[in-house]
Amino acid sequence: MTTLEDYLEKNADRMDKMINRYFGDVYGDLFRASAHLLLAGGKRLRPAVVSLAADAVTKGSSYDLLPAALALELTHNFTLIHDDIMDGDVTRRGVPTVHTVWGEPTAILAGDVLYAKAFEFICISDAGNLEKVRAVRMLARTCTEICEGQSMDIAFEARRDVSEAEYLEMVAKKTGVLYGAAAAIGGVLAGANPIQADALYQFGVNSGVAFQIQDDLIDLYASSEKSGKDRASDIREGKQTLIAITAREKGLDLAPYQRELTGAEIDDLIARLEDAGVIDEVRATAIERAVVAKEALSVLPDSEEKRLLGEIADFFVNRGN
Numbered sequence: 001m002t003t004l005e006d007y008l009e010k011n012a013d014r015m016d017k018m019i020n021r022y023f024g025d026v027y028g029d030l031f032r033a034s035a036h037l038l039l040a041g042g043k044r045l046r047p048a049v050v051s052l053a054a055d056a057v058t059k060g061s062s063y064d065l066l067p068a069a070l071a072l073e074l075t076h077n078f079t080l081i082h083d084d085i086m087d088g089d090v091t092r093r094g095v096p097t098v099h100t101v102w103g104e105p106t107a108i109l110a111g112d113v114l115y116a117k118a119f120e121f122i123c124i125s126d127a128g129n130l131e132k133v134r135a136v137r138m139l140a141r142t143c144t145e146i147c148e149g150q151s152m153d154i155a156f157e158a159r160r161d162v163s164e165a166e167y168l169e170m171v172a173k174k175t176g177v178l179y180g181a182a183a184a185i186g187g188v189l190a191g192a193n194p195i196q197a198d199a200l201y202q203f204g205v206n207s208g209v210a211f212q213i214q215d216d217l218i219d220l221y222a223s224s225e226k227s228g229k230d231r232a233s234d235i236r237e238g239k240q241t242l243i244a245i246t247a248r249e250k251g252l253d254l255a256p257y258q259r260e261l262t263g264a265e266i267d268d269l270i271a272r273l274e275d276a277g278v279i280d281e282v283r284a285t286a287i288e289r290a291v292v293a294k295e296a297l298s299v300l301p302d303s304e305e306k307r308l309l310g311e312i313a314d315f316f317v318n319r320g321n
Contacts, residue, residue, distance in 0.1 A: 002304060004311040008048055015044040018070050033102040033110035034117075037077050040093040046072040046182040049312065053186030053200050056297075056305040061190040064126035068135065068189055071121040072182045075139065078114035079146055079178075081107055086154070115143065127189040135185045142181040149173030160248075162240040168209060176208030183309075199299045203309065206293035211316040213286035216241040217279070218320040220270060232257070232266045242285060246278045286317045 023035035047069035051062035062069070083089075084097040085104055091097060099107035122135050152170040156162050183204035187197050219234045220243065234241050238258045247254055257269055273279050290313040300306050 002308070004308055004315060007052075007308055008043065008045070011048040011051060012042075012044040014066070015047050015070060015073060016041070018066060019073075022070075029102055029106055030109055030113065033098050033106050034113040036095070036098050036101065036110070037080055037092060038073070038114075040095045042073075042093060044073055045312070046076050046178060049179060049182040049204060049309070050186035052305045052309050052312070053183040053192075054190035056200075056300050056303055056309060057187045057190040057192045057196060059303065059305075062186070065186065065189050066125075067121040068125040068127075068185060071118040071125075071139070072178070072185070074114045074118040074121065075143065075181075076178060078111040078118070079150075081111035081114070083150065086150070122185070122189075125189055128191075131189050131191070134188050138181055138185055138188070142177045145173045145177045149175070149177075156240040157238070159240065162245060164242065164245050164249075167240060167242055167245055171209050171212040172205055175212040176205040178204075179208035179211070180204035195299055199296045202296040203293045203313070206289045206296065207313040207316050210286045210289040210293065210313065211319075213242055213282060213289070214317050214319055216243055217282065217286075220266075220273075222320050231263075232261060232269065235269070236261060242282050243273065243278060246281050247273060247276070250276045250278060252276055252278065283317075290314060290317045 019035075019038050023031075023038050026032055026035050050065065050069040050072050054062040054065050080092060081098045084092055085099045085107055089097050090100050097107075098110055102110070118139060119136055122139060123132055125132065125135075127135075149170050149172070152166070153174055156166075156170065180201040181204065183200035184192075184197050187200040192200065216234060219241075220232050222231070230236070235244065235254055235257050236259065238244075238255075244254055252272065254269075257265070261269070270279075293313040294310045297306055297309055
């Protein structure tokens with residue numbers, strides 16, 4: 001029986017080989033900038049979801065759909081390049097961000113190149129033309145929603161009254177819909193019927209929301225070496241995460257923590273959040289979303305790929321624990 005760890009490792013290796021094939025020997029600043037983060041590695045989780053969804057619908061179909069799996073990784077990286085510009089981040093995946101090396105104008109264009117290439121790679125997948133049209137339409141709509149989610153996230157920075165419902169809508173659009181598209185596109189290209197395609201989309205969106213909530217917890221608990229960010233950076237920057245929203249609803253004022261914090265001060269903050277039940281409530285929301293995601297898979301026939309999709313949802317809420 002294949003373990004999820006083995007599958008993800010094999011998938012990442014397969015994607016890395018494709019990335020090196022298409023982007024490993026590019027020339028010119030624009031295309032080197034486009035390839036920069038792709039070549040820096042990554043877990044390749046979205047391509048894994050594409051391939052698993054495809055094989056859960058039609059066993060063995062994922063090989064013909066590898067270009068589509070790569071398309072979802074290209075889309076993810078296009079959003080990372082643009083996010084890094086907006087957030088002013090200087091490192092990503094252990095390397096300098098694209099805009100710090102090539103400048104913001106080239107970085108914007110590099111992200112645009114990946115955005116366009118994603119649609120090209122869906123179109124060269126070995127699938128029916130109608131299915132490819134449906135997949136392209138789905139990815140286009142998804143990119144619009146990602147932009148909307150990012151816009152909401154930026155707007156939230158100026159507010160202190162963001163509700164849990166608003167936060168969940170924002171992360172569903174900023175993070176969830178790309179996982180939803182990954183699952184549904186894999187299924188559609190493999191011949192999924194409308195009920196299966198919708199179920200795969202719901203699986204992806206809900207598991208993506210769980211992923212983001214867990215990411216917020218990792219920001220608080222994990223060391224800088226593990227998370228890739230300064231510990232408790234979200235709270236120090238006053239971001240409206242589910243942790244901050246739940247704390248506010250329970251009467252905890254996190255404003256005094258919006259500054260440089262020592263390790264001891266972060267530990268004290270965590271203790272306060274735990275004592276107030278904030279952490280348990282946030283974790284429960286993430287777990288609930290993972291459960292909903294797995295329940296959506298019930299319309300698919302039992303298979304190893306269906307099992308692995310369910311394990312991905314669990315993995316999303318257990319990372320960093």
